[in-house]
Amino acid sequence: xEITPVTDEMVPxxxxxxxxxxxxxxxxxxxxxxxxxxxxxxxxxGYAIVHDGKVLGFLGTLFCERVIxxxxxxxCNLSTWIVDDCHKGARSMAAALLAPILKMQNIVITSFTAxxxxxxxxxxxxxxxxxxxxxxxxxxxxxxxxxxMKEREILSAPDAIERHLNKTDAKILCDxxxxxxxxxxxxxxxxxxxxxxxxxxxxxRLRRLPLPSFIPxxxxxxxWQYFNVCYVSDGGFLAESLGAIKYYLFRxxxxxxxxxxxxxLPGQLSRVARKxxxxxxxFSSTAFQPADLDNLYSELVTHNTY
Numbered sequence: 001x002e003i004t005p006v007t008d009e010m011v012p013x014x015x016x017x018x019x020x021x022x023x024x025x026x027x028x029x030x031x032x033x034x035x036x037x038x039x040x041x042x043x044x045x046g047y048a049i050v051h052d053g054k055v056l057g058f059l060g061t062l063f064c065e066r067v068i069x070x071x072x073x074x075x076c077n078l079s080t081w082i083v084d085d086c087h088k089g090a091r092s093m094a095a096a097l098l099a100p101i102l103k104m105q106n107i108v109i110t111s112f113t114a115x116x117x118x119x120x121x122x123x124x125x126x127x128x129x130x131x132x133x134x135x136x137x138x139x140x141x142x143x144x145x146x147x148x149m150k151e152r153e154i155l156s157a158p159d160a161i162e163r164h165l166n167k168t169d170a171k172i173l174c175d176x177x178x179x180x181x182x183x184x185x186x187x188x189x190x191x192x193x194x195x196x197x198x199x200x201x202x203x204x205r206l207r208r209l210p211l212p213s214f215i216p217x218x219x220x221x222x223x224w225q226y227f228n229v230c231y232v233s234d235g236g237f238l239a240e241s242l243g244a245i246k247y248y249l250f251r252x253x254x255x256x257x258x259x260x261x262x263x264x265l266p267g268q269l270s271r272v273a274r275k276x277x278x279x280x281x282x283f284s285s286t287a288f289q290p291a292d293l294d295n296l297y298s299e300l301v302t303h304n305t306y
Contacts, residue, residue: 001051001089003096005044006058014048017055021082032302033080038064038175047097049083049090056090057083059097064175064297067168073286074107077298081118098125108288111281112298113305119281127283130290133262134276136226137269139250152244153187156252161185161196169196169233172296180304182227182253186241195234195241198296199227200304204256224256228306230295235265242269259306263290 006014011034018030034045040063049057060080065072078101083094101109102125111122123129155161158177162170164187173183173196182201187194204224227249232238238245249255261278282293300306 001049001056001093003093003099004048004050005100006046006048007044010048010055011045013055014046014058017048017058017084018080018082032299033060036062036175036302037178038297040065046080047100049093049097051087051089056087057094057097060299061101062297062299062302066297068108068288068292071106071286074104075297076101076104076107076109078109078111079113079299081114095121095125102283104285106286107284108286108293109283110293110298112295112300114281119279122281122283125283127281130263130280130282130293132278132280132290134259134278135262135265135269136257136259136274136276137246138257138272139227139246139255151189152241153185153189154244154248155185155187156183156248158183164192164194165196172196172198172231176296176301179301181230181301184245184248186238186245188237193234193237195232195237197229197233197238197245198231198301199229200300200306201225201253201255202228202304202306224254226257226259226306227253227255228300229258229260229264230301232260232264232294238265239267239269261295264294266291 004010015030015034039045043063044061046058046060048055058080059078062077062079064075066075081097084090101107109127111118111127114122155164158173161183162173164185165173176198177183180200182199184197184199185194186197202225204226246258249258261280262275280293282288295301
């Protein structure tokens with residue numbers, strides 16, 4: 001029994017293993033784990049426990065290289081950690097799937113959607129919880145303010161957005177433009193200042209909505225979605241342009257609410273908001289602040305979830 005990096009040749013075996021696991025029955029395909037634009041050959045898709053040619057466990061890894069505070073680091077998001085519980089030897093090696101990653105230098109490791117069992121395992125291995133809030137803002141509250149922001153240009157087509165981006169943001173767009181993400185650029189047509197935003201979309205649910213109780217629910221909500229913010233290039237400019245962004249999302253993208261992690265956009269953006277406590281997990285061998293950690297290059301964007 002050994003821990004093996006998962007390369008292209010091993011992907012069919014791992015897919016077969018995962019397809020039989022009830023924990024992942026919601027997945028219709030595995031492109032979010034094995035197919036993404038920033039994949040480099042020097043990094044594996046993850047690590048597998050293999051015994052007699054059979055896969056008994058897998059930990060997915062989404063590796064990329066990013067520049068944070070002018071330092072190039074390895075960024076690794078963990079997902080799809082599953083081991084065959086019926087095999088005692090595999091269970092005993094579950095933590096060993098992380099060993100090759102933890103040995104790497106200058107690395108940030110994140111886990112955004114770990115279940116409770118996985119969270120406890122991560123914490124035992126030194127991961128830190130990022131205390132955070134999920135904040136939801138209704139988009140229709142910005143309609144009355146939209147008239148004062150006519151100088152704000154908003155683009156959503158990636159090819160049109162790319163012309164206005166700096167080198168760093170252009171690379172991010174290139175890596176994410178073929179995923180099911182929504183791309184927005186809000187730009188001051190006079191000064192050229194912009195904020196580039198990437199978000200996922202998800203259906204609006206009845207639970208925990210920051211909406212007045214008198215609004216009819218039923219069919220109304222079924223037509224709308226959340227816009228889940230994953231990346232913001234200029235939070236200050238986004239705050240200044242929030243009315244225009246809300247107006248655009250409501251009218252053009254059928255987004256009823258904007259939802260984001262508070263570390264991405266500190267401060268109060270609206271008096272009408274709902275906060276929900278969440279925990280993201282992170283381990284790092286290099287210094288970082290929670291605000292340095294966006295939600296890109298992760299299963300949130302490859303699976304269009306939040």
